Amino acid sequence: MTDAEAIALALEEAKSAAGRGEVPVGAVLLGADGATLARDGNRILELKDPTAHAEILVMRTAARALNNERLIDSTLYVSLEPCAMCAGAMAMARVGRLVFAACDPKGGAVLHGPRFFEQPTCHHRPVVEQTEPHAAEAGEILKSFFRARRSWSEPARREAGETK
Ligand code: ZN
Numbered sequence: 001m002t003d004a005e006a007i008a009l010a011l012e013e014a015k016s017a018a019g020r021g022e023v024p025v026g027a028v029l030l031g032a033d034g035a036t037l038a039r040d041g042n043r044i045l046e047l048k049d050p051t052a053h054a055e056i057l058v059m060r061t062a063a064r065a066l067n068n069e070r071l072i073d074s075t076l077y078v079s080l081e082p083c084a085m086c087a088g089a090m091a092m093a094r095v096g097r098l099v100f101a102a103c104d105p106k107g108g109a110v111l112h113g114p115r116f117f118e119q120p121t122c123h124h125r126p127v128v129e130q131t132e133p134h135a136a137e138a139g140e141i142l143k144s145f146f147r148a149r150r151s152w153s154e155p156a157r158r159e160a161g162e163t164k
Pocket residue numbers: 053055082083084085086087
């Protein structure tokens with residue numbers, strides 16, 4: 001599978017997440033041999049689990065499937081720049097490469113905010129690539145999700161953590 005094909009799958013997972021009412025983020029994890037180990041989208045509401053980000057879910061599934069807590073030389077594709085929690089988990093899992101589509105200046109922790117992989121306390125740094133051709137599409141999936149949600153009541157939006 002090419003990078004473009006894998007990130008397209010991650011975008012499909014993001015759209016599926018939106019269909020479940022989740023913030024639309026999708027991820028795909030390929031093993032060292034290029035085989036698809038896992039694909040999933042956010043399931044925070046569904047699982048009532050604040051850690052059920054797409055990236056965490058694919059790493060968990062893959063680690064179980066491989067019976068190995070280290071995902072050495074794997075590549076994680078995700079529609080949005082990972083947050084600090086997911087970046088930390090990627091370092092612990094020894095993910096070899098991270099490819100993401102849209103930047104997240106508000107919640108991202110790779111190119112923004114804490115820039116986790118650049119910190120001296122980070123002991124494993126995946127190769128990081130942002131895939132510009134898919135950034136606009138990934139951003140549009142998020143924007144249309146939040147646009148649709150603006151019709152919700154104000155308390156529901158506050159509860160969902162949307163500040164704007
Ligand atoms: Zn995350």
